[in-house]
Amino acid sequence: MSIEITYPDVAINLVRAKDPVEVTIVENRIATEAGSPSFIRHITFDVSGTPLEGNITAGQSIGIIPEGTDENGKPHKVRLYSVSSPSRGEDGQSTLVSTTVKRVIDEHWDTKDIYTGVCSNYLCSLPVGSKVKMTGPSGKRFILPEAANDFNYLFFATGTGIAPFRGMTMDLMEQGVHNEIAMIFGCPFRTDLLYRDYFETLNQQSTHFHYLKSISREAPRGDGSKHYVQYQLIDNRELLEPMLRKDNTLIYVCGLKGMETGIYQILAQQGYLDYLKIPEELQDKDPASWSWEEIKSIKPSDRMHVEVY
Ligand code: FAD
Ligand code: A2P
Numbered sequence: 001m002s003i004e005i006t007y008p009d010v011a012i013n014l015v016r017a018k019d020p021v022e023v024t025i026v027e028n029r030i031a032t033e034a035g036s037p038s039f040i041r042h043i044t045f046d047v048s049g050t051p052l053e054g055n056i057t058a059g060q061s062i063g064i065i066p067e068g069t070d071e072n073g074k075p076h077k078v079r080l081y082s083v084s085s086p087s088r089g090e091d092g093q094s095t096l097v098s099t100t101v102k103r104v105i106d107e108h109w110d111t112k113d114i115y116t117g118v119c120s121n122y123l124c125s126l127p128v129g130s131k132v133k134m135t136g137p138s139g140k141r142f143i144l145p146e147a148a149n150d151f152n153y154l155f156f157a158t159g160t161g162i163a164p165f166r167g168m169t170m171d172l173m174e175q176g177v178h179n180e181i182a183m184i185f186g187c188p189f190r191t192d193l194l195y196r197d198y199f200e201t202l203n204q205q206s207t208h209f210h211y212l213k214s215i216s217r218e219a220p221r222g223d224g225s226k227h228y229v230q231y232q233l234i235d236n237r238e239l240l241e242p243m244l245r246k247d248n249t250l251i252y253v254c255g256l257k258g259m260e261t262g263i264y265q266i267l268a269q270q271g272y273l274d275y276l277k278i279p280e281e282l283q284d285k286d287p288a289s290w291s292w293e294e295i296k297s298i299k300p301s302d303r304m305h306v307e308v309y
Contacts, residue, residue: 003247005145005302010060012140014051017078020065020133021050025126027090031100036191039103040160041124042084045134048095052136056097057087058167059143063135066122078135079119082254082307084163084195086170100163100194142252142307144168152179152249154240156229156263158186161255162194164307168252169202169209177208180243186214186229186255212236230262233270244272251275251304260306264298265290275304 015021027044045062047053056062063078070076081099090096103124104117126132142164145151149172155165162185172181183199193213203211214227221227221235233240243249244267251267253260267275268287277299282290300306 003150005151005250006147007141007143008057008146010057010137010140010143011055012060012136012138014055014137015135017063017065017135020063020078020135021047021052022131023047023050023052023134025128025130025132026096027098028124028126028128031194033191033193036189038159038188038192039105039124040192040194041101041103042098043101043123043126044085044090044096044098045132046095047097047134050134052097052134054094056083056085056089056094056137057143058083058085058171059164060137060139062097062099062137064119064123065133065135066119068118070118076118080138080309081123082160082163083137084166086167086174088171088174100160100166102160139307142254142305144171145250148172149175149177149179150248152243152246153181154184154243154249154251155182156184156186156251156253156255156259158229158255158259159192160194161253161259161308164254165252166195166198169199173202173206177206179248180208180210182210182212182240182243184212184214184229184232186216186227186259188215188217190215190218210239212239228262229259230266233263233266237270241270244270244275249303251300253300253304253306253308255308257308260300260308261292261296261298264300265295268295268298275301277301 023045031040031042061080066076084100085098104120106115108115199211202209212232214229216226
C-alpha cells in the first residue's frame, strides 16, 4: 500500500536576478574544525523588510550575485546556495536566513595557478555588516511534505549537502518528532563533520534520531573501500532496513553530483525498488547484474528527492 504524499505550496522566485534585494551579513563563522583541508562557513543574512522575509522554507535555496564582472566584463551570474536555517529562520522570526558555503579552490585550467571560485570565496571573505545581492527562493520539491511528522526520513548528505537537512531536522524537531530520522553524512575527515554538535546532541537525546557518519579518508571499510554514505545501507542494515521497509519512509539526497547513483545501486541490490523508477528494459534483470550505465538510467520515485550539484 502506498501512502499519498502532498507538499506545501511554497513561494518561489519572489526576487529575481534582474532586481535582487540587498541583505546584510550578520554572522560568518567557520564550520569546519582546525586542521581541515576544507574551508566551509556558516553564513547568516538578515532578510528583514525584503520579500524573502517569511517566505523561505527549509530545503529551498537562495541566490547570491557576487560583486564585479566576469572575464568578459559582464556582471557575474547568480549562484545558488541551499538554506541551512529552519523555515522560521535562525531567530524564529523568519528574518535570519543562513547557508553553508564551501570555498571552491582549484588549479586554474590555463595558467595552472590557484583558481578561487568567484561566489563562494566572495561570500566566505565578507565581514559581518556587509551587504550582498540576494535572489530567491528557488526549489519547489526538495522540501518536507505536509504532515511532515507522518513520515520517516533517510537523509543522505555529502559536504555542504548537509545544509537543507539541518533546517529540515530543526523543523521536524520543532513539530515534535515521533517517527524515525536517519541523518547519514559523508565527508573526507572528522574535522569536516558540519554541525556535528547539533546532530550528536540530537542523536544522544532522541531515540528517534540516528546520526551516521561516513568519513572517507581515514580508516577504510573492511573490504578496503572508502566509507561512502551509500555503504551505510550495508554497514548499518539492522538499523536502516526496518525504516526502509515502512510505507511512510522518504529518502532525501543532497550533495555531490553522482552520489545518487551509488545509493540507487545499493537500494536496488537490497530490493528497495519502491524508491526507484526503473526503466522497462531493466525490470526483468537481476539488479546485481546491472551495469553502471544501466544504474545511471534509474530515476528516483516519488519517495525519493535528489538535489545534487
Ligand atoms: P565558480 O567560479 O563558478 O566555479 C565553478 C566551478 O568551475 C568550480 O568547480 C571551479 O573550480 C571551476 N572553474 C571555473 N573556472 C575555472 C578555471 N578558470 N580554472 C579551473 N576551474 C575553474 N554550494 C555550497 O557551497 N553550499 C550550498 O549549500 C550549495 N547549494 C547549492 C544548491 C543548488 C541547488 C545548486 C545548483 C548549487 C549549490 N551550491 C552550493 C554550489 C554553488 O551554487 C556554486 O556552484 C559554488 O559555490 C561554486 O561557485 P563559485 O562561484 O565559487 O565557483
Ligand atoms: P572522497 O573525496 O574521499 O572520495 P566534501 O564535499 O567536503 O569534499 O565531501 C564529499 C564527501 O563525499 C567526501 O567524503 C567524498 O569522498 C565523498 N564522495 C565522493 N564521491 C562520492 C560518491 N560517488 N558517492 C558518495 N560519496 C562520495
